Amino acid sequence: MKEINHTNFAEWLNKSVMYVIFLAISFLVLYPLVYVVAGAFSPGNSIAAMSIVPFGDGFTVAHFADLFTKTDYGRWFANTLAISLATSAATVVVSSLSAYVFSRFSFRLKKPFLMSLLILQIFPSFVGMIAIYVILLRCGGLDTLWGLVLVYTAGNIPYNTWLVKNYMDTVSRNLDEAARIDGAGHLRVFWQIILPVARPIITFLAITSFTAPWMDFIFPKMVLRSSEKMTLAVGLFGFVSDKKNEFTIFAAGALLIAVPFVLFFLITQKTLVTSFGGAAVKE
Incomplete structure (x- = not known):
């Protein structure tokens, strides 16, 4: 007991x-x-x-x-939404096409290219902030929304290409061969065969690519200058800085x-x- x-x-x-x-x-x-x-x-x-x-x-x-x-909150919201949508769309297009090429084609220097993407992903984006600033300065991308989209898209490509490529490797190649027998070209195979099957990873890619620019503070603070070009993170930070409370x-x-x-x-x-x-x- x-x-x-x-x-x-x-x-x-x-x-x-x-x-x-x-x-x-x-x-x-x-x-x-x-x-x-x-x-x-x-x-x-x-x-x-x-x-x-x-x-x-x-x-x-x-x-x-x-x-x-x-305040200019409405403009900041619109800027952030435009940047996030453009980054998401550009990342999905570039990464999915690159992944399709690496997954379905064999060519010289394929493995070195894939390894270079992996090596680039090892280094954080902050390592190249000075280089990014200089490049945007010379090409007129400072204080522009497209310059920020370019930075985000370039940073998203290495990892996301690997991610989508590994997913496409699991898709049976018999689907490609059957489509080519029916006369489909590479672009049609990619658009009508591979993309529908890869919809889960594409959806995940679109969400993550949209979320990062929406929440980011460091790169908008470095690239954007004028109030009408600011994003939500930079604009809201001004309310809790040393000058405002x-x-x-x-x-x-x-x-x-x-x-x-x-x-x-x-x-x-x-x-x-x-x-x-x-x-x-x-x-």
């Missing part, structure tokens, strides 16, 4: 310790997020004047109105940044699951 009670007490103690640890981790993760959401709807500007209790200072939506009436407006802008991602995943969640599930049906 004592052994049973001892076992039950040990299980209860283990569960209690686990629950305490999980609750502590959840609090540390969720509290900053809830605090930012509360800051977006709290009166005032300074973070020092806010209560440590979320929504303890009242409720207002004035900060969201100030974003679009007193408008945390509530910053929180409102940061909250709006997350809205497109939430809506996107809610809309495409079923499609993504279906696509990845269908990816398992291959030879």
Whole structure:
């Protein structure tokens, strides 16, 4: 009887310790997020004047109105959306075509080219920031949106080419041969045969290529200069710099940044699951 009670007490103690640890981790993760959401709807500007209790200072939506009436937030949002969409589209086109070439063709220096892509991916993008700045300066890409798209696309190509190429290697070559027997050329095989089968990895590639420019701060800070060309990350940073202390407006802008991602995943969640599930049906 004592052994049973001892076992039950040990299980209860283990569960209690686990629950305490999980609750502590959840609090540390969720509290900053809830605090930012509360800051977006709290009166005032300074973070020092806010209560440590979320929504303890009242409720207002004035900060969201100030974003679009007193700042260039709308333009920053449009710039960031244009850069992210262009980067995603360019990365998908260039990486998928490059992956198709490396996956389906044999040519001299193929392995050295693949190895060079892998070596380039080892070095972080920050290593070449000075070189990137000089190149954009000489080609007129500074303070332009297309210059930033060029930087992001070039940085995405090495890893994503490897990623898509490895996926295309798993697609049966019998599909290619059957299409060529019917008279299809390489471009038609790529567009009508390979791309539909590779839709899961292409979807993943488009999402990741869109997310990185949307959240990036360092490269827009280096490339862009004028206020009308700024992205969301650079523009919002100005609200919490040494010259300004408008945390509530910053929180409102940061909250709006997350809205497109939430809506996107809610809309495409079923499609993504279906696509990845269908990816398992291959030879």
